[in-house]
Amino acid sequence: MSDATDSPTAPQGAVPSTIPARIDRLPWSPFHTRMVAALGIAWILDGLEITVAGAVAAVLTRSDTLGLTSAEAGLTATVYLVGQVAGALFFGRLADRLGRRRLFLLTFGVYLFGSGLTALTLGQGTGWYAFLCFTRFLAGTGIGGEYSAINSAIQEMVPARHRGRVDLLVNGTYWAGAILGTVAELWLLAAFPDHVAWRLGFLLGPLLGLAVFLIRRQLPESPRWLAMHGRQREAEEAIAHIEREVTRTGRVLDPVDESRAILLKESPEAGYATLLRLLFRRYPGRSVLGSTLLVTQSFLYNAIFFTYTLVLTKYYGVHENRAPLYLVAFAAGNLLGPVVLGPLFDTVGRRRMISGTYLFSGCALAVTAAFFQAGWLTAVSQTVAWCVIFFFASAGASAGYLTVGEIFPLEVRGQAIAVFFALAQCVGACGPYLYGRLIGDGGDRTTLFLGYLLGATVMVAGGLTELFLGVDAEGRPLEEIATPLSAAAPPPHAEPQGWPETTVDPNSRKGPSV
DSSP: OOOGGGOTTSOTTOEEEOHHHHHHTOOOOHHHHHHHHHHHHHHHHHHHHHHHHHHHTTGGGSTTTTOOOHHHHHHHHHHHHHHHHHHHHHHHHHHHHHOHHHHHHHHHHHHHHHHHHHTTOOOOSHHHHHHHHHHHHHHHHHHHHHHHHHHHHHHHHSOGGGHHHHHHHHHHTHHHHHHHHHHHHHHHHHHSOHHHHHHHHHHHHHHHHHHHHHHHTTSOOOHHHHHTTTOHHHHHHHHHHHHHHHHTTTOOOOOOOGGGOEEEOOOOOOOHHHHHHIIIIIOHHHHHHHHHHHHHHHHHHHHHHTTHHHHHHHHSOOOTTTHHHHHHHHHHHHHHHHHHHTTHHHHTOHHHHHHHHHHHHHHHHHHHHHHHHHTOOOHHHHHHHHHHHHHHHHHHHHHHHHHHHHSSOGGGHHHHHHHHHHHHHHHHTHHHHHHHHHHTTSOOHHHHHHHHHHHHHHHHHHHHHHHHHOOOOTTOOHHHHSOOTTBSSOOTTOOOOBTTBOBOOTTOOSOOBO
């Protein structure tokens, strides 16, 4: 980074930086693969954790394990989800304040510690149950914090032309964790006594994560975050480290034109108050877009995923022991969606792909609901239909997290992801309860049919919102999509800020000027 005095056109105190341009011009390299593998493990562990907890819930009600009531077993899952929300909000703020690297090490450590402690619940009674709930809450806070730190780090360190497919792939690996958790827990329950199998299930995540933790320690801080927090020397060291990693593979890096530099100035610390002013004053349209995308997909997923086995057992007569096998097929469809469709989000574009996947999945769910109501489906055909629906829905849902990270400034990116994630989780938590009531004893298909139509309508609403309010972010530098708060001047080709376009100082309490 050159000194501000080198640029006669730079505002006083501003420093030109080419670091964003240097990141975006990098070719894909083993460094990027290693980074994505080390950071992306978070979603695999989340999928594994939730699946294992669901698989052992009935086991924990037995007298030879923890002797929980059904309500107590269900409450542990709720506590985990509450922990995710609390962790996202708390650690999301720290990710913007202290940096991505510190937080993705801290949150991962919290998850490993919390999940490991769960396996050490050694007895029954009120005291041990309180200990169990505490450990589930702790593990949830770690995973919730990962959502902010990891999405921010990946989006800031992956070249712009690869950002969409990589972020979708990482978020989609949740379903790889779901498959791993289902298969592993079925094997553990068959191979070990119940009082041992459930403990081993909760140790799977920490054992898998410990090896990855060592790789994470070798990753640098986000050069973008460093540069935009006034730590230019460290930012130069971080980007130089990445460039050396790339050139070791024999790649020759093109020089970066100085005209692509962004002028940076010292910016006040940005907390949730700053974020809220940005959401409601500078980016109201984007706020509607982000909340709609995440809330709609969360409602649908929680409604279908957490009542999946109930539908199979009560409407199609599938034995409880065989129901998890259908879940593996469902998870496989969800995993393949982001993998296969991910590249199209960088080529065809965000707006077309996100709106298309939401609209298709909503319309397909409505058709499937009609088939269900008519009694034309079997357990197998119902599963196939859901696999097709969620092949598309999963890609769109993963793109929701991509969107809320891209469309807000770096200084509040972690907090923005946290706020929309928390909102989505709170609304989505209503889904399982509502659909559980609609299923009832399985004697009336009409109520669940109406519930499916509600889910279809919700997804169509998400697709239409993206169609009209979506941001064409594919292949573009993050700084052009949302001007950083530390920018002394908007970068060339920067996205207009507002709805309608407004200019507002995010640190001012005065209203916007139009």
